[in-house]
Amino acid sequence: MADHKLRETPLLDELKKGPWPSFVSDMKKMAERKPMVNDLLGQLELSYKEKKGHWKHGGLVGVMGYGGGIIGRYSDAAKEFPACAHFHTVRVNQPSGWFYTSAALRELCDIWDRHGSGMTNMHGSTGDCVFLGTTTDELEPIFAELTEKDWDLGGSGSDVRTPSCCNGMARCEYACYDTMDACYNITMEYQDELHRPAFPYKWKFKFSGCPNDCVASIARSDLSVIGTWRDEIRIDQAAVKEYADSGMEIRANVIRKCPTSCMSYDGKEITIDNKNCNRCMHCINVMPKALRPGTDTGATILIGGKAPIIEGALLATVLVPFIKMNKDDDYQEFKDLMERIWDFWDEHGVNRERIGECIERVGLGNFLEAIEVDPLPEHVHHPRTNPYIFYEEYFEEVDDAEAQKA
Amino acid sequence: MSELTTDQIADEMFNLVKEYAGKKRFKASDLTKEIIAKHGDSVNKKDCKAALRVLMDSGRCVYGYAGGSFISLPGEEGAAKQ
Ligand code: HEM
Ligand code: HEM
Ligand code: SF4
Ligand code: SF4
Numbered sequence: 408m409a410d411h412k413l414r415e416t417p418l419l420d421e422l423k424k425g426p427w428p429s430f431v432s433d434m435k436k437m438a439e440r441k442p443m444v445n446d447l448l449g450q451l452e453l454s455y456k457e458k459k460g461h462w463k464h465g466g467l468v469g470v471m472g473y474g475g476g477i478i479g480r481y482s483d484a485a486k487e488f489p490a491c492a493h494f495h496t497v498r499v500n501q502p503s504g505w506f507y508t509s510a511a512l513r514e515l516c517d518i519w520d521r522h523g524s525g526m527t528n529m530h531g532s533t534g535d536c537v538f539l540g541t542t543t544d545e546l547e548p549i550f551a552e553l554t555e556k557d558w559d560l561g562g563s564g565s566d567v568r569t570p571s572c573c574n575g576m577a578r579c580e581y582a583c584y585d586t587m588d589a590c591y592n593i594t595m596e597y598q599d600e601l602h603r604p605a606f607p608y609k610w611k612f613k614f615s616g617c618p619n620d621c622v623a624s625i626a627r628s629d630l631s632v633i634g635t636w637r638d639e640i641r642i643d644q645a646a647v648k649e650y651a652d653s654g655m656e657i658r659a660n661v662i663r664k665c666p667t668s669c670m671s672y673d674g675k676e677i678t679i680d681n682k683n684c685n686r687c688m689h690c691i692n693v694m695p696k697a698l699r700p701g702t703d704t705g706a707t708i709l710i711g712g713k714a715p716i717i718e719g720a721l722l723a724t725v726l727v728p729f730i731k732m733n734k735d736d737d738y739q740e741f742k743d744l745m746e747r748i749w750d751f752w753d754e755h756g757v758n759r760e761r762i763g764e765c766i767e768r769v770g771l772g773n774f775l776e777a778i779e780v781d782p783l784p785e786h787v788h789h790p791r792t793n794p795y796i797f798y799e800e801y802f803e804e805v806d807d808a809e810a811q812k813a
Numbered sequence: 814m815s816e817l818t819t820d821q822i823a824d825e826m827f828n829l830v831k832e833y834a835g836k837k838r839f840k841a842s843d844l845t846k847e848i849i850a851k852h853g854d855s856v857n858k859k860d861c862k863a864a865l866r867v868l869m870d871s872g873r874c875v876y877g878y879a880g881g882s883f884i885s886l887p888g889e890e891g892a893a894k895q
Contacts, residue, residue, distance in 0.1 A: 469875070474869070564881070
């Protein structure tokens with residue numbers, strides 16, 4: 408039973424109606440034993456009434472030595488709602504692929520029940536397990552309990568944000584590299600960059616095992632690693648026949664929907680002109696028993712994706728068409744590339760400018776030259792965009808010719 | 814020129830933050846650039862990264878956030894409260 412008076416929330420109560428689960432019902436349950444949640448409901452009701460938010464930034468709160476992981480929030484209506492005067496968010500680095508044991512979930516919830524509102528967001532759009540609402544005093548105790556059990560905070564501010572990945576090889580036959588291993592490895596490699604913000608702005612890594620891109624890395628990360636293959640789609644013609652026999656309209660639903668028209672079907676067998684396949688995954692998704700990615704697998708690295716904050720949204724574009732994501736050499740090729748990109752960003756990045764915007768500003772050609780990547784046709788965003796790549800050799804040749812004339 | 818120790822770099826960084834407190838907000842990379850500009854080839858980015866870690870773990874400086882992350886003295890506007 409509550410030892411505090413429960414807030415009246417007629418407007419919020421409207422949201423309990425209807426067929427879907429309601430956050431209001433959950434919060435009301437919590438409000439009975441957490442005054443912080445009770446006052447939160449009260450403040451939210453006020454916001455609904457006034458059509459106005461009541462949260463303010465109060466500078467950074469954090470734990471000793473870390474510059475990220477906690478987002479400070481204060482109420483500007485604390486007089487009326489004292490229990491949610493502080494309402495800081497704690498980002499906890501989720502396990503790769505969001506796999507938890509029930510014991511791990513209990514551990515997290517128990518820590519949070521002791522030190523915070525008890526409300527979580529599983530998971531935030533960054534990927535982290537998000538603990539919603541606590542006070543400044545509780546931050547160090549939460550951090551101590553989390554780290555004692557081998558958990559850690561995630562990123563925030565101008566740092567490497569908590570990397571995330573699809574559950575790849577753990578559950579999905581399409582995975583072209585081990586996304587969970589790569590994500591974990593990169594997270595551990597860049598602990599310093601994750602906890603001690605040193606960049607011009609945030610940096611997000613996301614890892615998808617195939618071009619279906621289940622973590623939407625192309626839209627939601629600065630550095631997107633998407634599994635791919637460079638040999639041929641594997642075809643099981645017997646399974647093609649089974650699909651046909653069971654009534655699938657192969658011509659209409661597969662062949663004619665291939666975006667590059669590189670497939671054909673003679674009524675018995677499918678053939679694919681693999682040179683013209685752009686690995687869109689459509690045919691494989693429709694006929695997973697008959698078609699599978701090739702066996703010479705790796706990943707495409709794309710750069711510059713971001714949601715609109717200061718400038719508009721950007722989709723990431725290809726930086727490295729194919730890279731072997733090699734566990735045995737600890738992803739060295741990938742990490743070497745990262746060092747070069749970050750050196751460039753340190754040097755040329757402007758405060759609050761994402762890498763995609765930085766590349767647009769300095770020009771792709773200059774960026775590629777600085778990070779020692781040769782210009783490739785794959786760098787052209789789409790037909791009729793000029794990548795503004797100038798080949799210096801060309802100018803040198805002219806110079807040589809002039810020199811000879813002289 | 815003799816090599817600087819990590820602690821010495823951290824101290825120099827701290828002095829910069831202290832000297833410019835309230836006038837300039839240093840990002841971690843700004844401090845690194847200042848140190849490298851002053852000492853040239855005898856320090857590199859890795860040394861500076863290690864020094865930043867020492868500096869922040871010592872509690873003499875804290876991270877702040879105002880649009881982007883920066884490094885400041887505890888208790889300054891926008892900085893973490895100690
Ligand atoms: C020797 C003669 C020709 C040469 C060397 C030539 C060369 C080119 C080149 C280099 C392009 C640009 C392709 C691109 O950037 O994707 C182009 C595009 C085009 N040309 Fe020609 N062209 C010639 C004759 C013609 C003629 C006679 C016509 C029309 C009667 C024509 C119509 C077009 C059209 C419509 C495009 C734009 C196609 C598109 O972007 O979809 N061309 N041509
Ligand atoms: C009053 C007459 C015309 C107007 C107002 C007009 C306008 C335009 C406009 C606005 C574009 C798009 C340009 C761009 O995307 O940058 C275009 C493209 C084009 N027009 Fe016209 N046009 C006219 C007549 C013609 C004629 C008579 C032809 C051919 C005989 C023609 C052939 C083309 C072609 C091939 C393109 C595509 C170019 C490309 O995308 O590379 N146009 N036109
Ligand atoms: S991105 Fe590809 S590999 Fe990863 S879960 Fe989705 S379909 Fe499977
Ligand atoms: S993956 Fe896409 S482009 Fe490649 S053959 Fe299948 S449908 Fe065509």
